[in-house]
Amino acid sequence: xxxxxxxxxxxxxxxxxxxxxxxxxxxxxxxxxxxxxxxxxxxxxxxxxxxxxxxxxxxxxxxxxxxxxxxxxxxxxxxxxxxxxxxxxxxxxxxxxxxxxxxxxxxxxxxxxxxxxxxxxxxxxxxxxxxxxxxxxxxxxxxxxxxxxxxxxxxxxxxxxxx
Amino acid sequence: xxxxxxxxxxxxxxxxxxxxxxxxxxxxxxxxxxxxxxxxxxxxxxxxxxxxxxxxxxxxxxxxxxxxxxxxxxxxxxxxxxxxxxxxxxxxxxxxxxxxxxxxxxxxxxxx
Numbered sequence: 001x002x003x004x005x006x007x008x009x010x011x012x013x014x015x016x017x018x019x020x021x022x023x024x025x026x027x028x029x030x031x032x033x034x035x036x037x038x039x040x041x042x043x044x045x046x047x048x049x050x051x052x053x054x055x056x057x058x059x060x061x062x063x064x065x066x067x068x069x070x071x072x073x074x075x076x077x078x079x080x081x082x083x084x085x086x087x088x089x090x091x092x093x094x095x096x097x098x099x100x101x102x103x104x105x106x107x108x109x110x111x112x113x114x115x116x117x118x119x120x121x122x123x124x125x126x127x128x129x130x131x132x133x134x135x136x137x138x139x140x141x142x143x144x145x146x147x148x149x150x151x152x153x154x155x156x157x158x159x160x161x162x163x
Numbered sequence: 164x165x166x167x168x169x170x171x172x173x174x175x176x177x178x179x180x181x182x183x184x185x186x187x188x189x190x191x192x193x194x195x196x197x198x199x200x201x202x203x204x205x206x207x208x209x210x211x212x213x214x215x216x217x218x219x220x221x222x223x224x225x226x227x228x229x230x231x232x233x234x235x236x237x238x239x240x241x242x243x244x245x246x247x248x249x250x251x252x253x254x255x256x257x258x259x260x261x262x263x264x265x266x267x268x269x270x271x272x273x274x275x
Contacts, residue, residue, distance in 0.1 A: 013210060020211035028213065048174065056179025056275035061171035061248060065226070067219045069205075071212030094212070101214070120174045126252040128218065128260070142205075142215055144222055148250065150172040 014073050021071030028097055035104050042107045044118045044149065054152050060113055063148035064105025067128065068098035075141050091141075098145035099123060106147045115151035123147050169234040170244035170271065177246065179275045186240045190265035191232025194255065195225045222262070226250065229264040242268035 050057075070078070074090030081088055102123070110118050124146040205215045229250075237245045248266035255261050 017210050017212070021213075024211060024213040049176065050174070050178065052178055054178065056273055059170065059172045059174070059177060061173060061230075063226070065219060065222055067215045067222060069209045069212055069215050072210045074212065098214075120172075122173065124250065124252070126260075128254075142209065142218070144218070144252070146250070146252075148173060150174045 014076065017072035017074075021073055024071075025093060025097070028101075032097065032100050032104065036100070039104060039107045039111070042110055042116060042118065044103070044107065044121050046121045046149075048120050050117075050119045050150075050152060054117070054119075057152040057154055059150050059152050060115070061148065062106050062109040062113070062115070062118060062151045063146065064102045064107070064109060065144060065146040066098050066101045066105065067142055067144045068094050068101075069142035070094045078141075095125070095143065095145070098143065099125075099147070102145040102147040106149065110151040113151060113153060115153040118149040118151045121147060121149035168243065169237050171230070171234070171248055171266070172244070172246050173248045173266075175247040175267075177271070179273065180271045181274050182246075182269045183272050184242075184270035186237070186242045186268040186270070188265060189233050189236040189240065189242070189245060189268040190263060191229045191234070191236060192261055192263040193225050193228045193232070194259055194261045195221060196259045222260075225260075225262045226264070229262045233264045233266065237266075237268040240268055242270055244269055244271040246271075 070090050070093075074094075078088045078090045103121075106118065106121070110116075126144045126146065128142050128144055205217055208215050233245060233248075245266040245268050248264060251263045251265075253261045253263070
């Protein structure tokens, strides 16, 4: 009986995770696409050196970060998939969404200070999952995606808009 | 805010500015535990996936603190800017992460 309950709880969790995960992902992707279109005017480069055109512009460090996690269902699928190797699509989507979100947040910060370009953009990833004292299932499957760069703004623009 | 007068950039050479003085490396770091109270909520959110907003917030706060500490160190050595800023994150113990910000403290003067 107890086993049955345990199995039942797991199945319910998996189903809930699956549906909410899919809905959440769809919502997130449509929000990402909309904001990407909106912020396409902000140019970002991973060039180290801004061209001479930007000489003497005001600069500021801008950054965006997000901690993303994958849902329970996909974590389960990924765990099974790991036996065979190959693409772990569930984690691919998580990282893709996270990275695009981090870049968008960085762009939003640039917009707040009135900058139109960001140079020397760097992307960093930090896995927050660390097995704490063995145990494969411990810790959350999540990663921090972080983007940062130097935003440049012409001097004659009006002072920074209120955030 | 106290960091307002320190300029920050992750570019090492800014055109249109002259570096009149190099003041060496400055750094700021903070160690935060990820699992204080917020762990439960994050664990629940982890079932359905998506952004773990409480962790995002925690890491942003920590990063801001690292930047603040770096800036105050820069101010202490008489700099007005920190260039070539880098970040690094390390898991130093179970459930705790160190966030480090470091860069070169300089005195910048605008040429154009």
